Amino acid sequence: MKKTIYYIAMALVLAACANEESTLDMKGMFSPNGETVNARFEQSMAYNEFAGEIHMNMGTDDYTVYVCTDSHITRKTHRNLDYFMAQYSAAEGPKLALHLGDIIDAQKNFPCADSILHTGRTKADTIFTTPGNHDIYFKQWPIYREFFKTGIYWFDTQNNGKKLDLYICLDTAEGTPGTKQFQWLRELLAKKSTEGYRRIIVFTHTHFWKLDASQGHTSNYSLEDTYELAGLFAQYGVDYVWTGHQHARQSVIYKGVNYLVLDATKDEEKGQAYMIVNMGESAIYRYINYPTLD
Amino acid sequence: MKKKILFLALLCPLWVLAGNPGFGDRRYSISGLVEYSYNPTWGHHANFDVQSLLPVNPYLEMEARLQFSTANVHTGVVQVRPKFELPVGELFLETDVLCKLVARSRMTDMDVALALGYRMDYVSVTLGVFSRVMSDWDRDWHTTDSYMVEPFNLLYRLEVFGRPQNNPWNISFLFSNVDDYQIERMWQPLFALGAWYDIDDHWRINAGVQCKPTGMFHLDATFYGITARAGFSYRF
Numbered sequence: 001m002k003k004t005i006y007y008i009a010m011a012l013v014l015a016a017c018a019n020e021e022s023t024l025d026m027k028g029m030f031s032p033n034g035e036t037v038n039a040r041f042e043q044s045m046a047y048n049e050f051a052g053e054i055h056m057n058m059g060t061d062d063y064t065v066y067v068c069t070d071s072h073i074t075r076k077t078h079r080n081l082d083y084f085m086a087q088y089s090a091a092e093g094p095k096l097a098l099h100l101g102d103i104i105d106a107q108k109n110f111p112c113a114d115s116i117l118h119t120g121r122t123k124a125d126t127i128f129t130t131p132g133n134h135d136i137y138f139k140q141w142p143i144y145r146e147f148f149k150t151g152i153y154w155f156d157t158q159n160n161g162k163k164l165d166l167y168i169c170l171d172t173a174e175g176t177p178g179t180k181q182f183q184w185l186r187e188l189l190a191k192k193s194t195e196g197y198r199r200i201i202v203f204t205h206t207h208f209w210k211l212d213a214s215q216g217h218t219s220n221y222s223l224e225d226t227y228e229l230a231g232l233f234a235q236y237g238v239d240y241v242w243t244g245h246q247h248a249r250q251s252v253i254y255k256g257v258n259y260l261v262l263d264a265t266k267d268e269e270k271g272q273a274y275m276i277v278n279m280g281e282s283a284i285y286r287y288i289n290y291p292t293l294d
Numbered sequence: 295m296k297k298k299i300l301f302l303a304l305l306c307p308l309w310v311l312a313g314n315p316g317f318g319d320r321r322y323s324i325s326g327l328v329e330y331s332y333n334p335t336w337g338h339h340a341n342f343d344v345q346s347l348l349p350v351n352p353y354l355e356m357e358a359r360l361q362f363s364t365a366n367v368h369t370g371v372v373q374v375r376p377k378f379e380l381p382v383g384e385l386f387l388e389t390d391v392l393c394k395l396v397a398r399s400r401m402t403d404m405d406v407a408l409a410l411g412y413r414m415d416y417v418s419v420t421l422g423v424f425s426r427v428m429s430d431w432d433r434d435w436h437t438t439d440s441y442m443v444e445p446f447n448l449l450y451r452l453e454v455f456g457r458p459q460n461n462p463w464n465i466s467f468l469f470s471n472v473d474d475y476q477i478e479r480m481w482q483p484l485f486a487l488g489a490w491y492d493i494d495d496h497w498r499i500n501a502g503v504q505c506k507p508t509g510m511f512h513l514d515a516t517f518y519g520i521t522a523r524a525g526f527s528y529r530f
Contacts, residue, residue: 028513036516133512174514179334206512210444210479219481219511222518223403224335227367227428230442231399234432253439255401255430 022106025137034139037178040131040171044150045184054155056126058094061159062280066091069100069205069244070264072134075112080265080290084274085116087288088127096157100244100262101132101173101205107140114147128155131173132205132245152181154188156197157279165279166197170204176225189236199239199283207243207261211250218246233257240283242275249273249287263287320349327500327525331363333518336398339365343525345474353377361475366398369475383414388422392477400431405477409449415458420451420470424477448480462492473504481511490527498527 025033035043066088071081088097103113117127131151135144144151151171157164168188170177177185193200206220208230221229233241234255241259247269250261263273272290277283329341341363349355357373370393377386390407409422426444433440451470457463468486471478478484488502501524508518 025513029510029515032516033514133509133514136514173512174509174516175512176334176508176516176518182335209442210447212445219509220479222333222335222482222506222508223476223478224333224519225508227396227399227401227403228335230428231396231401234400234430252442254428254442255432256439 022138028137032174033136033141035136035141037171037174037176038180040136040141040173041152041178041180041184043145044152044171047145047150048153051149054125054153056096056155056157058157058159058164060094061162061164062278063094063096063157063164064091065277065279066095066097066274067100067203067242067262067277068097068265068274069262070102070132070247070266071099071113072102072105072264072266073113073116074105074109077267078112078116079267080272081113081116083290084265085118087274096126096128098167098203098242099127099129100203100242101130102134102244103129103132104140105134105266107138110140110143110147128167128169128203130169130204131171133173133175136173152184154192163195163197165199165201166192166195168200168202170202172204172206172221175206175219175221177229182228186232189232189238193236199279200237201240201242202233202238203242205243205245207246207250208241208259209250209252209254211252220245230255230257247271260285265290320347320355321529322349323347323527323529325500325525325527327523329521329523331365331519331521333506333520336365336367339363341365341475341521341523343474343523345527352379359474367394367396369394371475383412386411386413388420390424390472390477392475394476402429402431403427404429407449407472407477409451411451413459415460416455418451418453418455418459420449422449423447424449426477444479449477450480463490465489468504478506482506482508483510496529498529500525500527 066084068084071078073081088095099117104110129148131144152169154166154168156166170185171181208220208226210220234257238257241257244262246261247264248261248271249263252259262275263271265272265274273287275285275287277285325345327343329343331341332338341361343359343361345359347355347357353376355375355377359371361369372391374389375386377384388409388411392405394403396403404427405424407422407424409420411418411420424447426447428442430440449472451472453466453468456465466488468488469483471480471483473484473486484504484506486502486504491499493499504521506519507515509515
């Protein structure tokens with residue numbers, strides 16, 4: 001009898017957590033939220049093959065990258081993401097923008113996100129995204145795909161045929177790259193690291209290190225993944241790893257790789273900021289605070 | 295003097311060994327275990343474990359463990375455990391030093407943990423903190439980025455036994471972020487089932503299986519790794 005009451009109570013709690021406005025999908029604590037990372041890899045690769053490679057001709061060696069993460073927008077609140085896009089649109093010169101995941105909160109917010117980001121992952125796009133854990137809650141990966149097409153891909157920047165920088169997007173929405181993505185990453189880095197790129201940048205959602213109390217509420221990778229990815233990045237000369245997820249900025253260098261974690265873009269959160277990187281002979285980054293309402 | 299103490303501390307584990315003889319029956323012992331393990335990152339691999347236990351006196355015991363892995367990741371652990379008998383159960387303070395040579399990624403992971411524990415016949419609970427330093431093998435004189443320090447993290451361990459711990463056979467369930475050869479981050483729990491059976495007064499069979507999910511606190515949990523182990527202990 002006690003067991004029955006317990007199971008019913010648990011079912012009610014989980015059901016209550018799963019309403020449309022919920023931001024957390026508690027069932028995900030015990031089982032995958034739809035497709036696992038290996039399935040998402042297959043779907044992303046299928047799209048990549050269909051769409052072809054993306055080479056962005058910047059027309060110059062110097063350009064600007066706007067980076068934001070963890071906007072957690074809903075239909076009701078997306079002030080910071082609006083601001084980020086307004087700044088990006090107004091910026092002059094060659095540029096591209098990255099969103100490092102957790103674009104939305106809750107459910108049914110992807111149309112709103114898409115109307116702000118205006119990306120359809122076509123060759124003309126200059127805005128690139130990676131899925132975060134919130135983006136795939138409530139089995140929303142198919143909806144993510146509908147708008148952003150793929151979660152695992154690479155593109156490069158060039159100056160009229162001269163290779164500049166390589167960008168690799170990883171899907172770490174569930175805290176592990178998975179077998180297939182690992183294999184793909186190994187092969188890609190082995191091949192691309194010999195092609196004379198100025199820099200290699202990896203961007204993904206989940207951060208790598210647990211350096212201070214700012215990460216109290218966010219989980220990251222298993223130790224095996226941490227060792228392996230850190231070793232792989234160092235072995236193939238990755239210069240930067242840009243991540244989000246922990247909602248607090250951080251910069252640390254390990255094994256020659258600069259790991260940057262960004263503040264969140266979420267409205268009503270302390271320390272909201274995005275990052276602007278001037279990519280030239282050197283890469284110079286700075287954090288820009290979002291304007292506060294008061 | 296310090297060097298002598300360090301030398302003795304390192305030597306002790308080599309001849310005083312053990313698995314986990316159990317609360318209430320702590321004897322000098324040595325154990326050997328073989329493990330099959332799989333995770334998506336390192337694939338299928340085998341581990342070979344040697345473990346030792348030295349109960350120094352009724353108030354202090356030490357453990358030492360070595361693991362060699364075909365994944366080219368090798369681990370050594372030394373554990374010092376002062377303990378205090380209570381009217382019911384036993385209180386203990388656990389100090390762990392774990393060194394993992396991650397040769398495949400050319401780095402060392404060194405962890406130091408301090409935890410307070412309480413065990414009774416059917417349950418054992420441990421709660422503590424640990425610090426981690428990962429160091430790069432490829433550093434040189436001019437390198438300034440050789441270390442990655444994770445200064446503060448939580449350690450927890452809950453083990454429930456099917457029989458009293460001095461029973462000749464037992465089964466156990468473990469929920470923890472630490473096991474004999476790893477100290478995971480606090481959001482990366484491990485689940486394990488264990489068992490032992492005493493063949494006679496000296497020989498014991500140990501067996502267990504451990505499951506490691508990932509992404510539980512990403513709220514997108516998936517199966518990550520499994521380890522199955524079996525071996526013998528000889529208790530002196």
